Amino acid sequence: MDLTHICMLPAARSVWQQAKFVFEETNIPLYFDSAATTRPDPRVMTLVMRLMTEEYGNAGSRTHVFGAQALKAVNRARDQVAKVVGATPDEIVFTSGATESDNLAILGLADHGAATGRRHVVSSAIEHKAVLEPLEHLRKQGFEITLVKPDSSGHVSASDVLGAVRPDTFLVSLMHGNNETGALQPITQVADGLTDEGPYFHVDAAQTFGREIEALRHPRTDLISISGHKVYAPKGVGALVIRRRGGRRVPLAPLMFGGGQERGLRPGTQPVALIAGLGLASELALREADTRRASCISIRAQAMNALASLNPVVLGGGEGEVLPHILSLAVPGVDSEAIMVAAKDLLALSNGSACTSSSYEPSHVLTAMGLGEDQVAGTVRLSWSHDTAIAPWTELARRLRDLRE
Numbered sequence: 001m002d003l004t005h006i007c008m009l010p011a012a013r014s015v016w017q018q019a020k021f022v023f024e025e026t027n028i029p030l031y032f033d034s035a036a037t038t039r040p041d042p043r044v045m046t047l048v049m050r051l052m053t054e055e056y057g058n059a060g061s062r063t064h065v066f067g068a069q070a071l072k073a074v075n076r077a078r079d080q081v082a083k084v085v086g087a088t089p090d091e092i093v094f095t096s097g098a099t100e101s102d103n104l105a106i107l108g109l110a111d112h113g114a115a116t117g118r119r120h121v122v123s124s125a126i127e128h129k130a131v132l133e134p135l136e137h138l139r140k141q142g143f144e145i146t147l148v149k150p151d152s153s154g155h156v157s158a159s160d161v162l163g164a165v166r167p168d169t170f171l172v173s174l175m176h177g178n179n180e181t182g183a184l185q186p187i188t189q190v191a192d193g194l195t196d197e198g199p200y201f202h203v204d205a206a207q208t209f210g211r212e213i214e215a216l217r218h219p220r221t222d223l224i225s226i227s228g229h230k231v232y233a234p235k236g237v238g239a240l241v242i243r244r245r246g247g248r249r250v251p252l253a254p255l256m257f258g259g260g261q262e263r264g265l266r267p268g269t270q271p272v273a274l275i276a277g278l279g280l281a282s283e284l285a286l287r288e289a290d291t292r293r294a295s296c297i298s299i300r301a302q303a304m305n306a307l308a309s310l311n312p313v314v315l316g317g318g319e320g321e322v323l324p325h326i327l328s329l330a331v332p333g334v335d336s337e338a339i340m341v342a343a344k345d346l347l348a349l350s351n352g353s354a355c356t357s358s359s360y361e362p363s364h365v366l367t368a369m370g371l372g373e374d375q376v377a378g379t380v381r382l383s384w385s386h387d388t389a390i391a392p393w394t395e396l397a398r399r400l401r402d403l404r405e
Contacts, residue, residue: 030391032347034230035179035207035326035383041232041284044277048234051273059270060261070272077279084210084282085224086217087241093262094275097238098206098227099130104240104265105202105223106134106173108252110143113170119143120169122199124156124185125368127175130225131204132364135173153317154183154328154369161186162193169199176215177207180365180381181316182326184212191220200250206230207323210285211293219243222250228274232385233281237274240265292386296324299384299391303327306393310400313375315366325385330378334403339380342399346392349382 031039040048051073057066059074078089095101106121113119123135125147135145146164150156161174172194176187187203194201202223205216209224210231216224224241228234242250242265252265259267285292304314307329315328331339336351343349366376 027345029344029346029348030389032349032382032384032388032391034385034388035182035381036350037229037235038232038385040229040234040277041281043284044233044281047280048273048277051276057272059272060259070270073272073276073279074270077275077282080279080283081226081239082241084213084216084286085241086219087243090263091241091243093240093242093265094270094278095238095240095262095266096236097229098128098204098225099238100266101225101227101238101240102128102130102173102202102204103134104252104255105225106131106171107137107255108265109171109200109250110138110141111253112251113143116170118168118170118199120146120166121171121173122146122148122161122164122169123173124148124150124161124175126150126154126156126178126180126183126365127173128179128204128206131173131175150183150369152369152371153321154178154181154315154365155317155321156185158186158189158193161190165194165199171200171202173202173204175204175206176212177205177323177326178316178365179207179326180363181328181369182207182323182383183316184208184321184323187221188215188218191218194220196246207326210282211289211323211325213286213289220245226278228278228281231278231281231285233278234274237271237278239278288386293324295386296384299388300324300327302391302393303382306397307400310397310404315369315371315379325383327382328379329382330375330380331400331404332378334378334400336378336380338403339378339400342403343396346396346399347382349380351380 055069057070059070061067078092081092082089121135121143123131139145148156148160148164174185174187174190177184191201200222201220203221204225206225206227207230209226222243222245226239228237254265256267261267261270310331312329312331316322340349340351362376366379
């Protein structure tokens with residue numbers, strides 16, 4: 001079934017129209033928290049529903065057509081994901097999301113590091129908790145962890161990362177785009193600076209997969225973590241790219257056992273519908289990357305123009321160093337909670353990572369950037385998608401101006 005046919009299916013139109021009605025008729029605020037999760041593409045969800053209700057076979061069943069159809073869907077998705085990052089299909093392992101992929105990449109290499117006498121890891125202080133917490137687990141096991149600090153705009157220096165690498169370093173792990181500030185990290189420069197015999201290089205690409213295409217195709221990025229629900233696929237599916245180096249596979253050890261699926265690295269019945277959804281979302285992201293990026297840049301410009309009179313402190317650096325769909329800012333003299341209350345019927349936004357917001361602790365990312373307590377407490381994040389509707393920026397600016405008076 002081609003994409004055009006999927007888009008025109010009555011089910012896809014019905015779901016989309018119902019969603020639009022709910023949001024337009026019930027005065028629900030516009031969704032500006034896409035860095036936390038994106039709304040699944042209706043083309044993707046039509047495919048997912050078909051594979052859940054009509055072609056629901058187990059990809060491991062080899063004796064009938066239902067299993068064959070399921071396996072075909074999984075193989076196609078593996079190819080679709082691989083094309084985005086310039087990998088081969090057999091270098092893609094499906095997981096439940098970027099958190100599992102991060103854990104598999106980091107903890108799965110620990111035995112190899114210990115066996116070769118290398119027990120040192122280089123990462124950054126602004127990583128997602130899905131990286132920092134596995135690293136802390138390694139620290140408790142006797143490994144040494146070096147966390148490179150960012151500058152005040154949220155960027156880590158490639159020279160600082162490379163300068164921290166030692167002969168006993170077995171892994172460098174660096175996020176590509178920060179989920180709180182949108183700051184892009186220098187993964188290309190780091191990859192360029194690593195030798196062929198040097199440590200493995202892992203990139204957490206939860207925010208950049210399908211967006212920053214060329215950077216993730218660097219052949220020296222050995223491991224790439226991907227999250228489906230950040231790229232308009234369903235929640236509960238992701239992938240780990242495990243690129244060969246010199247024809248040799250990365251020596252990962254599994255974290256779970258039982259069944260041997262996904263080359264023995266991720267056992268359990270494959271969620272065929274979710275995997276296929278990630279595959280289609282990947283294909284669409286690659287195909288539509290330029291138009292999506294242009295749309296996100298336009299939305300960012302609209303926001304900046306409307307909010308300029310407030311003299312906000314914008315985090316994450318300049319246009320060339322930040323993801324176009326994430327805007328992290330602080331309005332001097334205004335607390336983030338007050339901003340969210342003032343905007344609650346206009347925009348659904350956040351004041352930090354959705355994965356850690358329940359802790360009510362100051363953002364470790366903003367703290368690592370050396371920001372003062374007031375600025376950390378006053379920062380909000382707006383994040384959007386290419387199809388986000390035009391926001392009432394003028395009204396938002398008026399309300400924020402009122403908070404300062």
